[in-house]
Amino acid sequence: MTRLGSHRVFYLILGLLAVAIVSVQVGAYYYFQRSYDGTSSKSSVLCSSLTTSNSPGTDVVSVNTLVNYGNGTTKWYNETNIPSGWNFYQLTLYLVGCNVQAQSYGPPLNEHLVTGINGVIKQGTYSWTLWEFCQKHSAWVFSPVGVDLIHVENGQTLAWVYEVSSSVSSSQPPVAGARTVSSCS
Amino acid sequence: MAGNFARSLSQSRRSHQSISSSPLKASLIAVFTALSLATNYAMIDIPNVKLMDALVFIAAFLFGLEVGLGSAISIWAVYGFINPWGQDDFTLLLFLMIGECFYAIAGALLSRASAARELLSNTRPYGRMSLIFGLIGFQATFAYDVLTNFGSWIFKTSTLYQAFIIGMITGVPFAILHEASNIAFFAFVVPLAIGASKRMGLAVQDKAK
Numbered sequence: 001m002t003r004l005g006s007h008r009v010f011y012l013i014l015g016l017l018a019v020a021i022v023s024v025q026v027g028a029y030y031y032f033q034r035s036y037d038g039t040s041s042k043s044s045v046l047c048s049s050l051t052t053s054n055s056p057g058t059d060v061v062s063v064n065t066l067v068n069y070g071n072g073t074t075k076w077y078n079e080t081n082i083p084s085g086w087n088f089y090q091l092t093l094y095l096v097g098c099n100v101q102a103q104s105y106g107p108p109l110n111e112h113l114v115t116g117i118n119g120v121i122k123q124g125t126y127s128w129t130l131w132e133f134c135q136k137h138s139a140w141v142f143s144p145v146g147v148d149l150i151h152v153e154n155g156q157t158l159a160w161v162y163e164v165s166s167s168v169s170s171s172q173p174p175v176a177g178a179r180t181v182s183s184c185s
Numbered sequence: 186m187a188g189n190f191a192r193s194l195s196q197s198r199r200s201h202q203s204i205s206s207s208p209l210k211a212s213l214i215a216v217f218t219a220l221s222l223a224t225n226y227a228m229i230d231i232p233n234v235k236l237m238d239a240l241v242f243i244a245a246f247l248f249g250l251e252v253g254l255g256s257a258i259s260i261w262a263v264y265g266f267i268n269p270w271g272q273d274d275f276t277l278l279l280f281l282m283i284g285e286c287f288y289a290i291a292g293a294l295l296s297r298a299s300a301a302r303e304l305l306s307n308t309r310p311y312g313r314m315s316l317i318f319g320l321i322g323f324q325a326t327f328a329y330d331v332l333t334n335f336g337s338w339i340f341k342t343s344t345l346y347q348a349f350i351i352g353m354i355t356g357v358p359f360a361i362l363h364e365a366s367n368i369a370f371f372a373f374v375v376p377l378a379i380g381a382s383k384r385m386g387l388a389v390q391d392k393a394k
Binding site: 007010011014015017018021024025028029031032 | 298299300303317320321323324327353354355357358360361364
């Protein structure tokens with residue numbers, strides 16, 4: 001028996017393990033690309049389900065939302081009643097009739113980057129920023145988390161502002177002259 | 186310098202000084218740690234491409250598991266704290282140290298395998314040695330990447346399974362770079378280094394007891 005033959009099992013195990021690892025890495029890379037390609041979505045199945053179904057019997061919360069278009073135009077959506085499990089992305093889709101453009105990031109992130117609302121699209125340094133009104137300090141606070149992670153609560157006031165968002169400190173509050181705080185805690 | 190060091194080791198072996206002597210082992214650990222740190226800092230701008238893993242493997246292959254493990258741990262004890270990219274937290278550092286030990290374990294195990302011994306006894310072993318060392322390096326690097334990616338998510342996710350999956354997916358570009366570069370280092374640098382050490386009389390360890 002040749003030397004190669006005598007260690008055939010050893011070489012075979014090494015080769016098979018390498019093939020298995022390559023397969024795992026290819027799979028992981030496939031999911032990585034799917035997660036980070038930021039598929040652009042304007043309206044989706046989610047959108048139609050949000051605007052058509054308001055199933056009775058579910059807990060409802062009332063929220064106020066401000067959309068500041070950055071050109072002097074602002075619009076308040078006061079005391080909107082929505083199911084309690086919704087996040088701010090779902091609320092935004094609901095308020096503007098799904099006229100939202102977003103980059104969608106699949107599992108494991110499951111997030112959206114909103115790039116346009118009612119036709120006002122992210123351009124250059126201008127983009128949509130997220131704000132929450134902090135009742136404790138009676139001031140606006142720049143959201144530390146993304147739109148999908150803001151789970152709306154009863155009586156909450158939220159805002160979208162189209163502005164230069166190079167840094168949190170340079171961002172303007174949703175209402176001109178309003179107080180801002182860095183944290184609500 | 187390196188040649189002188191190797192010759193002195195060779196002579197020390199001929200004069201029946203066992204490689205298991207603690208001062209010699211400590212010196213070897215210090216040399217491999219210094220060599221790894223020097224190459225790490227020299228290659229600091231190339232993320233995840235480092236000779237360190239191959240050096241730990243060589244240390245364990247030539248001088249035994251203790252030298253390999255000692256080098257792996259002491260490298261990270263320094264590199265984890267003094268690093269231009271930032272200091273590692275203790276949890277991640279622990280995972281990095283354990284992961285680095287995989288290379289030492291792989292080196293020590295392979296040095297005991299009859300397949301590797303036969304290759305070393307050949308006059309021109311490099312072709313097949315490259316294949317074996319490349320594959321072993323690839324597998325050890327994969328194990329290292331899986332463990333350290335898992336470690337970097339373990340306290341940021343709600344379940345261990347989530348940490349494993351998110352670590353695998355988010356870390357895959359770095360893992361691919363790490364694995365590809367280590368295949369090259371293990372396939373080309375390691376056989377040459379081991380072949381050279383063999384010619385200089387540094388026999389592959391087997392009796393570090």
